[in-house]
Amino acid sequence: MESIILEAKNIKKSFGGISVLEDVNFSLHAGEFKTIIGPNGAGKTTLYNIISGVMKPTGGQILFRGKDITGMAPYKITNMGLSRSFQVTNLFPNLSVHENIRLAVQAKGHGSFNIIRSSSSYREYIEKAAEIMEMVRLSGKGDLMASDISHVEKRKLELGILLALGGDVILLDEPTAGVSAEEVPELFKIIEDVKNTKEKSILLIEHKINIILNISDTIAVLQNGVLIADDTPENIQKNERVQAAYFGGGALNG
Amino acid sequence: MSKNNKLKWIIPLVAVVVLLVIPFISASSYVTSLLTSICIYSIFAISYDLLLGYTGIASFGHALYFGLGAYILAYTTVRLHWPVVLALVMVLVVCVIISFVISFITVRVKNLYFNMVTMALGQLFYVMSTKYYKITGGDDGLPGVKPLIANKTGFYILVVIILAVVFLFCHRVVNSPAGSVLKAIKNNEERTGLLGYNVLKYKTLIIQISGIIAGLAGVLYVSSVRIAYPTMLHSSLTLQALFMVVLGGTGTLYGGVIGAVIMKIEESALSGITTRWMLILGIVFIVVILFFPSGTAGIFKKLASRKKKTEQPPALPETKP
Ligand SMILES: Nc1ncnc2c1ncn2[C@@H]1O[C@H](COP(=O)(O)OP(=O)(O)OP(=O)(O)O)[C@@H](O)[C@H]1O
Ligand SMILES: [Mg+2]
Numbered sequence: 001m002e003s004i005i006l007e008a009k010n011i012k013k014s015f016g017g018i019s020v021l022e023d024v025n026f027s028l029h030a031g032e033f034k035t036i037i038g039p040n041g042a043g044k045t046t047l048y049n050i051i052s053g054v055m056k057p058t059g060g061q062i063l064f065r066g067k068d069i070t071g072m073a074p075y076k077i078t079n080m081g082l083s084r085s086f087q088v089t090n091l092f093p094n095l096s097v098h099e100n101i102r103l104a105v106q107a108k109g110h111g112s113f114n115i116i117r118s119s120s121s122y123r124e125y126i127e128k129a130a131e132i133m134e135m136v137r138l139s140g141k142g143d144l145m146a147s148d149i150s151h152v153e154k155r156k157l158e159l160g161i162l163l164a165l166g167g168d169v170i171l172l173d174e175p176t177a178g179v180s181a182e183e184v185p186e187l188f189k190i191i192e193d194v195k196n197t198k199e200k201s202i203l204l205i206e207h208k209i210n211i212i213l214n215i216s217d218t219i220a221v222l223q224n225g226v227l228i229a230d231d232t233p234e235n236i237q238k239n240e241r242v243q244a245a246y247f248g249g250g251a252l253n254g
Numbered sequence: 255m256s257k258n259n260k261l262k263w264i265i266p267l268v269a270v271v272v273l274l275v276i277p278f279i280s281a282s283s284y285v286t287s288l289l290t291s292i293c294i295y296s297i298f299a300i301s302y303d304l305l306l307g308y309t310g311i312a313s314f315g316h317a318l319y320f321g322l323g324a325y326i327l328a329y330t331t332v333r334l335h336w337p338v339v340l341a342l343v344m345v346l347v348v349c350v351i352i353s354f355v356i357s358f359i360t361v362r363v364k365n366l367y368f369n370m371v372t373m374a375l376g377q378l379f380y381v382m383s384t385k386y387y388k389i390t391g392g393d394d395g396l397p398g399v400k401p402l403i404a405n406k407t408g409f410y411i412l413v414v415i416i417l418a419v420v421f422l423f424c425h426r427v428v429n430s431p432a433g434s435v436l437k438a439i440k441n442n443e444e445r446t447g448l449l450g451y452n453v454l455k456y457k458t459l460i461i462q463i464s465g466i467i468a469g470l471a472g473v474l475y476v477s478s479v480r481i482a483y484p485t486m487l488h489s490s491l492t493l494q495a496l497f498m499v500v501l502g503g504t505g506t507l508y509g510g511v512i513g514a515v516i517m518k519i520e521e522s523a524l525s526g527i528t529t530r531w532m533l534i535l536g537i538v539f540i541v542v543i544l545f546f547p548s549g550t551a552g553i554f555k556k557l558a559s560r561k562k563k564t565e566q567p568p569a570l571p572e573t574k575p
Contacts, residue, residue, distance in 0.1 A: 002488055039324070041282060049439070054444070054448075073454050074450070075449075075451055075453070078449060078450035090444070090445050091442065092437075092441035092445065092446075094440075095438065095441055099549075102434070103434055103438050103446075106435075107450040112451065113456075114430050114431050114432060115463070116430060118426070119429060119430060119431050161449070252363065
């Protein structure tokens with residue numbers, strides 16, 4: 001197996017005494033595609049919030065490339081090469097689609113702090129942004145306001161921003177949330193494309209079991225803040241605890 | 255695209271030329287001083303727009319920099335007999351330091367707290383200006399300031415040129431990579447951080463730029479009225495900048511200029527008739543907020559886009575239920 005790139009050690013989180021995560025441990029290897037499943041309220045998004053620095057854990061450690069990043073400012077974590085997307089679309093609504101992506105491209109480049117040169121003179125950022133827009137099937141939408149595009153396009157833009165950041169580790173939080181069944185495959189095609197570049201280690205939160213069984217190297221199951229399994233898709237399907245909690249009991253949305 | 259870009263520059267260019275020739279057409283010194291005051295307030299309003307319109311920062315203590323510029327120029331030239339250039343350097347240094355200290359304190363607090371802290375800091379200096387009589391002259395102010403240029407028309411032309419330079423500079427700033435980040439902060443501060451931008455650093459940058467420009471406006475103002483007095487530090491002056499920017503249109507730069515024109519002309523037209531001109535302005539303000547939330551600039555934009563729409567062939571026919 002490749003080396004571990006991201007590791008959670010005994011992550012605990014409680015909100016006002018209510019425990020949401022209890023000693024969560026997992027590791028993501030370089031190049032791995034791991035999906036986290038679990039019912040609503042299991043603590044999946046909270047785990048992302050902790051990894052990305054948005055929230056501090058009540059206890060435990062997050063290691064990124066062996067370095068402790070627990071509680072570090074989110075911008076520093078992003079700059080180290082770990083970035084995330086959001087379950088609830090989190091864009092720059094009054095900026096154009098192109099500008100949303102260009103800002104993400106610019107973030108890791110030089111000249112971000114320049115106050116005199118025109119943004120439009122940074123050709124490399126504009127070209128890179130165009131490339132990303134093509135990747136997420138948003139070519140031709142560049143001039144539209146992010147608030148004016150359709151929901152599925154917003155989800156594509158959410159992915160586009162993430163990819164434009166160029167992190168080695170990407171955390172996807174329900175990229176297909178709120179998207180109609182016919183539109184889901186298109187979004188997953190984008191995610192598959194990313195996987196096929198073999199450049200990134202990917203963590204995905206997703207409810208759509210049939211899709212993730214094929215795409216994932218490993219699947220982790222979170223239930224009531226406890227990681228009850230973390231294994232290959234085949235073994236996860238055979239796992240009795242998971243079956244009881246998930247496949248059999250129909251507790252998917254419980 | 256380039257044609258459009260050229261067109262965009264015609265209006266400000268014409269405006270500057272018109273402003274420059276007016277004193278040579280109309281000899282009225284009243285018109286010249288009204289225009290001088292409009293231009294100075296425009297500079298102040300533009301500096302406020304950088305915060306409010308581009309970064310989404312609502313400061314209630316912006317008059318602080320204006321007043322500092324005014325008082326420092328007055329004190330160093332009148333009391334200490336410094337040469338003007340040295341006084342200007344002092345204004346710059348103090349504005350940089352104070353804006354840094356203030357941004358250090360304020361960017362760490364959120365929303366309403368930010369407003370309250372900026373207001374408190376601004377009012378602190380206002381109160382100090384009324385109390386430290388020996389330095390500031392208290393409520394009587396610091397009179398005897400020599401204008402930067404003795405000739406009224408000459409001074410006015412200097413102010414127009416400075417306004418044009420400030421406008422150009424700010425235009426560059428808001429269209430630069432850092433300017434994009436400011437717009438991103440206004441749109442979505444949390445996500446801006448998650449893109450890898452150190453939001454505090456960018457906020458500090460713009461608070462400093464905006465503070466220096468506001469200080470410059472204060473310098474010009476004290477130089478035109480020849481006395482520094484406490485209301486130059488008062489929060490009501492900040493509110494005037496807020497009024498102007500909202501009236502004219504936030505996040506446009508020229509909105510501040512439009513707002514300054516409207517407010518100063520209304521003030522000079524109505525203050526002769528009624529002392530309640532602020533009240534009338536207040537009503538205008540409420541109407542603008544309610545019906546034209548993007549200000550006068552928004553009205554123009556709407557008209558322009560409507561024109562564009564009628565020029566285009568109609569899109570799909572609307573299906574009526
Ligand atoms: N900021 C917060 N303050 C208080 N409670 C919170 C907060 N954020 C999340 N919670 C609670 O923590 C629990 C886990 O929430 P989380 O969003 O992590 O679940 P999730 O697994 O992502 O669920 P879903 O599938 O619905 O997205 C929920 O009970 C939620 O109400
Ligand atoms: Mg969630």
